[in-house]
Amino acid sequence: MTTEGLEVRDVYERLLAAASLRSTDGAIRVSAEYEPIGGPGDTLFPPTVKIKDTDGAGYLVEPRYVGGEKVEVVWLDQPQSQANRCEQALMDAIRRGSAYLPHLLMATESAGVPVRTTNLNAPHRSRDAYFRDSEDCAGVAFDKTEPGRALREASAEDWSAYLRLVPSDLAYGVWDSHRKRRIQVKIPRAYKSAMIGVAPLIGVRGAGRVDPLNLAGDTVQVSGSGWTPVEGTKAPKGTKTARMSEVGHGMIPPSEGLGGVSVRSVQREASLAMAQLATLRFGDAGEEFTAAARALVAAIALLGDRLAFAAPALRLRSGCDLVLVSERVQWVRRGANGRPEAEALAVNTVQEALDLFEIASDRARAAGLDWSAEPVALKPNASLQQAIDKSFLSDGVGEAEGE
Template sequence: MKDVYERLLAAANLRSTDGAVRIVAEYEPAGGPGATLFPPTVKVNGSDAAGYLRESRYVNGEQVEVVYLDQPQSQANRCEVALLDAVRRGELFVPHVEMRTESQNIPVQMSNLEAPHRSRDAYFRDSLGAKDEAFDETPAGKALRDARAGDYSAYLRLVPSDLVYGVWDSHRKKRIAVKVARAYASSIVGVAPLFGARAAGRVDQLNLAGETVQVTNGGWKGLEGAKAPKGATTARMSEIGHGMIPPSEGIGGVSVTSVQRTATVSMAQLASLRFGTMSEELTAASRALLAAMALLGDRLAFAAPALRLRSGCDLVMVSERLEWVGRGRDGRPVAEPLELASAQEALELFAFAVERAVAAGLEWPDEPLVVRPNASLQKAIDKSFQVDGIGEPEGE
């Protein structure tokens, strides 16, 4: 691991010819080549109808259409969850902020590795510290709030994953808000998609009548042919989960010629990070540590032989290569293998990087920074755990 670390140290500080780490993998559907896969649905511009995100790009020099099976934001979230799972298994520790509470006797927690806007999320803005002060007024909260482009040392100490996956402090009114680009980016696409269709409906084994009923507080009752009282809420039986629903046509997934994942760790982005008055040695070691974290998150999330993106989108890995991407030579790009295929190897590299950064003077906590929701946020959380009447059934 020492040799890999030394090369990563030089690359993350742009002191070598290495400009990035690239990971390229090919998958096929678990059901075999050409089997139907289901991409994430999005609202199509102009109609708000459900559709898939697609674009044209060059693949092997040819212009083809691709459909996104997983976007960079989702891929980053998978890496963050994998890191958090490893932390909770005791395999490593990554400093993070965690909101903890309970509702209806159910433990509730949210870390910056899970929150939509990472450490700058409204969950933490609306939380309290140990002395009942607003999180932004705690020492840690102030340090994160007051960070700036020339000094991200607070993020490095408290929420380093934010510097790997990107963060934007959009929930606080500041003319100059923290905005850090992601150093790690990954996506999965299906090449040359053929778009299918399917029919979805509901079969009721008892064939209950599809009549109109009155929805009550927490239940419903039949009207027996009478009119509903004035102001009452009514619904069809199918809207409350009973009765037959005739099948109707909807989007039905895609069949593709290949499934490709491409991920990169940008050394230029890592080298752009500044940490205030830190020594040059510690700054360099910190950038290498973040690079090692990016590689670890990727290996934890994607090194396995199979990958489940969502229902109807199970993939089996066909091939994968990790490579150093360096300055071109004689008009051709230079790529060399990076021997870091397994999660265990990435864990060893990360542990080595932590050791080197700590030796250079980095102070990392060994416990998460715990906060709890304020009264308004707690009330909103409680409401999410309450049963409040009958909802509409979701489609298949």
């Protein structure tokens, strides 16, 4: 066995104890710094949101202590989005065959286009309405199938069904808000990650459009079959009208718009909470199974993080491309002398995370975990299929984007 392999096995043994709070390790923390691909201070585009005070578009900015200094920060990627990136990376690994996790798969097609949704990309994970409104190959509603009932009946005393069918939900959290129950299933996230820009300077830009043919006319008639120029000075009474720019033509004079931000630094902070992992219970399972199951959930979270963020560059969205400057993956231990102790964790690369996940999977199976080699296959019910089909229809003229 290689030195690297021995180190990963040591990590697993330490994780096995930490995830049940049987050691001085309280968390795993990832701290990373990035810079724009254009260099420090180059413009980045955060996600735009509707600002409550102005009812217009803006960025999420808030005060925070960074390095002991009170500064303003701008959100570049919130925890929900970062979790989605990890889940998508896990799904990509499953498709490549480099790792496997049990999951739910709703598959269909519409207008000749394949449509697939899994609990790794559905908004509410395995408890999403997509699965509530799906059925198995025999036409049985998902919630009435054996897997559906098992997930529906799970509780804080026994998350065995989640571990067996949708284990990633235990790492990223889930809330069953789509089913009418007095006590709803809520599993807090064990893994959390977020990205901020420190001390943002908010810029502006001119947004407009030049029409190469300078099409004449400001108002057009719009119908289900398209649009036509208005004849004369007014459209006929009762017809739907729009500006030429709203159907993608004509000139739009430049106007001031959001121009991104320049920041002092870009930081990502991720953490894996051992205290949350230690709350996971699996019914009457013994200590060996419970400890192995918790360590497996931790290994899934670490694998998702490395798959999503170990690369030298990261794209958050158009206009927000980043280069990794530095990164630390650390154990965070119980404090001494007024500060928690940090120690390097030897899982930095994707391959090391894959090795750790394989060890954790083997140990959980040895303790009694039974994972199916195939996802739970579902299809949309008639109502959901109709809604999906409708979303693929193209009829009439839509509004131009970004006007």
